[in-house]
Amino acid sequence: MPGAVVALQDVSLLRWMKDEYAYDLKNQVFSILEGRHQKQTRKLVLADINVEIQRGEKVGLIGANGAGKSTLLKTICGILHPTSGQVTATGNIVPLLELGAGFDPELPVIENILLYGVLLGSSRKAMLEKVTSVLQFAELQDYGSVPVKVLSSGMAGRLGFAIATDVEPDILILDEVLSIGDEHFKQKCRRRIDQFWQDHVTVIVVSHELEFIRQSCDRAIWLDGGRVAFDGPAREATSRYVSSIEREALETIARLR
Amino acid sequence: MVGNPSGTVGTRFYELVAILTWRNLKVRYRGSVLGIYWSLLNPIIMTAVYSAIFNATFARYYQGSALRYALAVFIGLVAVNFFSAATAQALPSVVSGGMLLNKIKLPPAIFPVSMVAAHTFQLVAGNLPALAVITILIARNPYHLLLLPLPIAAVIILSMGVAFFVSSLYVFFRDIPYLYELVTFLLWLTVPIFYPVAIVPEQIRAFLWLNPLYPVIQSLRQIALDRATPDLRLIGIALLEALIVLALGWLVFAANRRKFMDFV
Numbered sequence: 001m002p003g004a005v006v007a008l009q010d011v012s013l014l015r016w017m018k019d020e021y022a023y024d025l026k027n028q029v030f031s032i033l034e035g036r037h038q039k040q041t042r043k044l045v046l047a048d049i050n051v052e053i054q055r056g057e058k059v060g061l062i063g064a065n066g067a068g069k070s071t072l073l074k075t076i077c078g079i080l081h082p083t084s085g086q087v088t089a090t091g092n093i094v095p096l097l098e099l100g101a102g103f104d105p106e107l108p109v110i111e112n113i114l115l116y117g118v119l120l121g122s123s124r125k126a127m128l129e130k131v132t133s134v135l136q137f138a139e140l141q142d143y144g145s146v147p148v149k150v151l152s153s154g155m156a157g158r159l160g161f162a163i164a165t166d167v168e169p170d171i172l173i174l175d176e177v178l179s180i181g182d183e184h185f186k187q188k189c190r191r192r193i194d195q196f197w198q199d200h201v202t203v204i205v206v207s208h209e210l211e212f213i214r215q216s217c218d219r220a221i222w223l224d225g226g227r228v229a230f231d232g233p234a235r236e237a238t239s240r241y242v243s244s245i246e247r248e249a250l251e252t253i254a255r256l257r
Numbered sequence: 258m259v260g261n262p263s264g265t266v267g268t269r270f271y272e273l274v275a276i277l278t279w280r281n282l283k284v285r286y287r288g289s290v291l292g293i294y295w296s297l298l299n300p301i302i303m304t305a306v307y308s309a310i311f312n313a314t315f316a317r318y319y320q321g322s323a324l325r326y327a328l329a330v331f332i333g334l335v336a337v338n339f340f341s342a343a344t345a346q347a348l349p350s351v352v353s354g355g356m357l358l359n360k361i362k363l364p365p366a367i368f369p370v371s372m373v374a375a376h377t378f379q380l381v382a383g384n385l386p387a388l389a390v391i392t393i394l395i396a397r398n399p400y401h402l403l404l405l406p407l408p409i410a411a412v413i414i415l416s417m418g419v420a421f422f423v424s425s426l427y428v429f430f431r432d433i434p435y436l437y438e439l440v441t442f443l444l445w446l447t448v449p450i451f452y453p454v455a456i457v458p459e460q461i462r463a464f465l466w467l468n469p470l471y472p473v474i475q476s477l478r479q480i481a482l483d484r485a486t487p488d489l490r491l492i493g494i495a496l497l498e499a500l501i502v503l504a505l506g507w508l509v510f511a512a513n514r515r516k517f518m519d520f521v
Contacts, residue, residue: 016519023520025430078362081515093362101360106284118276119361121269 005171005202006053006076011085013046013075013226045071046082047226055170056200060213060234062241063223069206072223073173076204091170091202094120096161105149109140109159112148116163130166138162139185158185165192172196174205210238270364277371282378293383300334300384307451318453325482328391332481333450333474335384336408340416340470341441343376347420348427348437355521365517366510369420377413385409392481401480407492408476414499415469418506425510428520448474469498 021040022028031037046068053059061069074080075087077095102116113134117127135141138158140151148156174193196203197216207213213220213234220237222230229244230237286292308327319325350368351358358365385405392401427433448470449457457465465471472495479487 016516018520021520023429023431025432025436028430074359079359080518095361101356104280104284106287107280111280111283115276115280118272119357119363123268123272124276 004052009086011049011082014042014083058203060217060220061206067223068226093171094169095173171202273367278374281375296383304331343416347372348423351424369424411495411499418503421506421510
């Protein structure tokens with residue numbers, strides 16, 4: 001289909017459950033010898049997902065914790081591979097997931113800019129040219145040669161945001177709306193994100209702030225137990241999601257009586 | 258622009274390995290210029306200790322020369338130290354990169370590869386010149402200098418293969434380091450580093466060949482210490498064994514690559 005930048009076809013994903021796993025060779029060998037070995041199980045975390053996202057669309061992902069929202073994002077990014085089905089995503093995907101995960105605390109700020117930039121897909125050469133603008137945006141001009149571990153968490157967050165967004169992504173992935181630093185910096189982040197919003201950037205955002213989804217997204221996908229429960233206009237998706245929560249709450253109360 | 262849609266998979270892999278290797282070296286040396294030469298300090302001290310203890314007994318196997326014994330020990334230690342340090346540090350590398358793997362699309366192989374690459378840099382910049390000097394002074398044959406990189410390449414390839422293997426095992430079994438410590442100790446002991454091969458009983462000697470470090474170290478010694486032409490077959494065996502280990506290690510790594518994401 002022309003214009004679709006992200007397409008998921010019959011995507012299902014089974015994941016090994018690591019909380020049930022012992023991570024211990026010695027125990028596993030003994031348990032097999034003693035015949036009490038339990039076979040690892042896999043859990044269905046995404047089931048029959050069919051979604052197409054057009055260029056420039058702003059799509060919200062909503063649903064309860066554990067419904068598979070972050071998993072779906074990771075599948076779109078190519079971090080997780082579907083057990084069955086097809087995922088295609090064209091263009092440059094930039095994930096803004098918990099910023100600063102790529103930092104090495106021992107290294108100076110400038111070297112971390114190069115490191116994080118390359119991890120996110122840039123070349124070292126391209127990042128060298130961007131060091132100044134990143135430092136400027138993060139308001140850390142005086143901290144270029146300071147190790148990242150010395151920065152406050154707010155400063156590190158600013159740095160992460162500045163590196164990850166000093167880009168022109170085709171697809172921007174936001175896991176929860178960002179709230180970094182003080183009011184002043186929040187405004188700055190908001191402006192930069194708004195810019196992506198106005199451009200023809202495709203944005204996929206996970207959020208529990210339904211009001212934000214209603215106002216900023218054209219479309220929302222409600223995930224429930226790894227399945228698409230509804231896919232359509234953001235206003236309708238959020239209200240269906242809310243009424244299902246209310247219905248569940250009422251049922252629970254009724255049962256308790 | 259961050260993002261490299263025009264870049265090929267190969268250049269992306271190279272960029273990632275280069276920056277992580279550089280990070281590994283930076284973190285290890287913390288900006289000290291003499292950093293890489295620290296890697297010479299360990300084999301020099303060990304050589305001195307072995308010489309002090311064993312020279313009197315073993316020198317007669319080395320044309321009665323204390324120097325030749327010391328150099329043979331030193332060469333053995335350079336190769337074995339490289340192997341055990343590179344693989345031991347690569348072992349937890351996929352797991353420690355797990356947080357990144359969960360956030361950004363990255364080929365997991367960059368973690369063990371960049372760890373072995375950092376040690377390779379240290380080997381080539383810090384230890385290889387020392388081996389070259391020994392070759393010039395003792396073997397006195399410039400042709401030997403051309404052969405020197407071959408067993409060095411073999412030990413690097415070998416370490417890479419083992420690094421792929423142990424780093425993928427560690428994802429699933431976190432008690433592997435204890436086991437691996439034992440394995441490296443056995444490898445270390447069954448390769449003649451501080452003892453001459455001649456003292457190993459004839460029946461046992463064939464088993465030494467099971468240790469892939471054995472042909473590497475023996476050919477390094479021939480190249481650096483003997484005036485006679487080194488045994489090219491030995492170099493060939495060293496390279497072949499290393500390539501087999503690399504292939505096996507990569508097979509295990511590649512087969513489990515996608516499963517890593519559920520366990521790191």
